[in-house]
Amino acid sequence: MPFTIIGELLNTSRPGIQKAVAQRDANTIQQLVKSQEEKGAAYIDINTGAGIQTEIQDMQWLIRTVQAVASVPLCIDSPDPHVLESAWDILDKPPMINSISLEKNRFPQMLDLLKGRDCQVVALCMDDTGMPKTSAQVCHRAHALVSGLAGILDPDAIWIDPLVGPVSTHTGNGLMALEAVAAIKKEIPGIKTVCGLSNISFGLPSRRIINRNFLTLMINQGLDGAIMDPLDQDLTAAIKTTQMLLGQDDYCMGFMDHCAANPIHS
Incomplete structure (x- = not known):
């Protein structure tokens, strides 16, 4: 299965995106959508959580603005079921929902929201x-997440997120995530795994090289997708190279196609 890139750039925690959403600057948003798609994003993540009082209105505007130019589905990124509910009627493709967790004030509400829906879901390994x-x-x-979602979603619609913590706060966080992904893939056959890649490098310099090396290690453990920056060409090159070296790229065709479209600096 191809590695799934979820483009992370439309997040109002980024000052430029917050400004573009506040000013309803569709051109800036749509250019980023096109750029992320061109570089291999299979989903466009959209997050309007920085505007606490306007999150629903901002989310609805952003969905419409993105869908006007996007050919890939959206990843609707919010911990608030009300925000997610507000998105359903205006989505033109089955989305990825980011996210559900085991927290008691969220899990039952999210199960109700997901019943009968055609979607993928990111399931965070978080509880109270x-x-x-x-x-x-x-x-x-x-x-527990897979068991709780049984009967609500097909197993192939569930993406387990092991919750990568920054190595700047605990140097064992990277190793814990690697071990967790390997164990999940072994113990729950067929389940998919995903992570927010840049969490690993938070608070450190030279974050791109940290993200790149961590991603290659995670793919080796079975990671299926990542919320990441598709415009980082070294990062996308690392995906193709790692898959090839792991024997996941028949005749190296994926790697060669990538090189033809995106020359890799060697």
């Missing part, structure tokens, strides 16, 4: 005790 401390905790929560 907070971020996981060990890979075993991540795996236990992954099992």
Whole structure:
């Protein structure tokens, strides 16, 4: 299965995007949509959480603006079920929902929202005790999420997010995520895994090289997709190179096609 790139750039936590959304600057938004698609994004993530009082209105405007030029589906990124509910009637393709977690004030509401819906969902390994401390905790929560979603969504619609923490706050966070992905892929056959890639490098210099090397390690453990910057050509090149070296690219065709379209600096 091709590695799934979820383009992360339309997030109002980024000052330029917050300004563009506030000013209803469709041109800036749509140029970023086109650029991310051209570089391989299979989903366009949209997040308007920075505008707490206007999140729903901003989300609806952003969906319409993105869909006017996008040929790929959207990843609707909000922890608020009300924001997600407001998006359904204006979506023109089955979306990815980011996200559901095991937190008691969110899980039942999200199950109700997802019933009967045609969508993919990012399932965060988070519960009321907070971020996981060990890979075993991540795996236990992954099992609970899959069990809780049984009968609501097909297993192939579930993407488990192990919740990557920055190595700047704990140097074991990278290793924990790697171990968790490997365990999830072994213990829950067929389930997909995804992560917010740039979390690993938060607070550190030279973040791009950290993200790139971490991504190659995660793909080796079975990671299926990432919320990431598709415009980082070194990062997308790392995906194609890693898949080729792992024997996941028949006759190296994916790598060669990528090189033809995006010359790699060697």
